[in-house]
Amino acid sequence: MRTVVSSVFSLLLFCSPAWAVEPTTPASPTAGQQIPPTTPPPPATVQTIPANRPGVIPSAAHNTANAQEQKLTAEQLAKTKFQQDAKVKALVKDQESRLQQLEKANLDALSQNQELQLKNDNLAVQVQVLQSERSAQMFLYGAVTLALGVLLGFLIASYVYGKRRRQW
Incomplete structure (x- = not known):
């Protein structure tokens, strides 16, 4: 019985839409807060490479600009990942607490079921x-x-x- 309950709960947790984390949007700034500068993603450049030539390496100046943009996005990605991890941890804790509550309720229901079955058996004997x-x-x-x-x-x-x- 315990394995059935645990497998059902794990299936519910696996199929639950709570695990799908929505992308975070930056909160609207309140008075006194400054909006951090956001840089637009670099425009996609299409390079045509002949079949017999390897790819062309971009210039060093272009690499420096890309590195700064990647650094900002890396910080933003790290912050976003941290927020998502915090949300996932909160969801896991919530699911664990719900699981414990359900297990407790299940044990209570099982004990109540046993009591009712005993009463039912006693009443059946009395009827006979x-x-x-x-x-x-x-x-x-x-x-x-x-x-x-x-x-x-x-x-x-x-x-x-x-x-x-x-x-x-």
């Missing part, structure tokens, strides 16, 4: 006892009725027989 007592009571009523009928028959027969004898 009452039915057998009722059958025995009906049997006794029938026996008493039969005995009274036989006794009444003998009394009536003796009365009728005695009356006839006196008339002769």
Whole structure:
């Protein structure tokens, strides 16, 4: 039972949309905060390379500009990754607490189920006892009725027989 519950919960966690982390958008600045400068991504350059020539290496000046842009984006990526990791950790903790709550509720439900099954068994035994007592009571009523009928028959027969004898 425990393995079934744990496998169901792991399947739910695996299929849960909570694991899909949305990309973070920078919060709108409030008064007094400055907006950090953002640099647009470098324009895509298409180079045509002949089939027999290897790729052309860009100039050093172009590499320096790309390095500064990559440094800013690397910092932003690191910050974004840190935020996403924090969100994932919070989600994992939330899922763990929910799992513990569900396990506790499951144990409570199982114990309550056992109690109810015991009560049900006791009530079933009581019903059988009452039915057998009722059958025995009906049997006794029938026996008493039969005995009274036989006794009444003998009394009536003796009365009728005695009356006839006196008339002769």
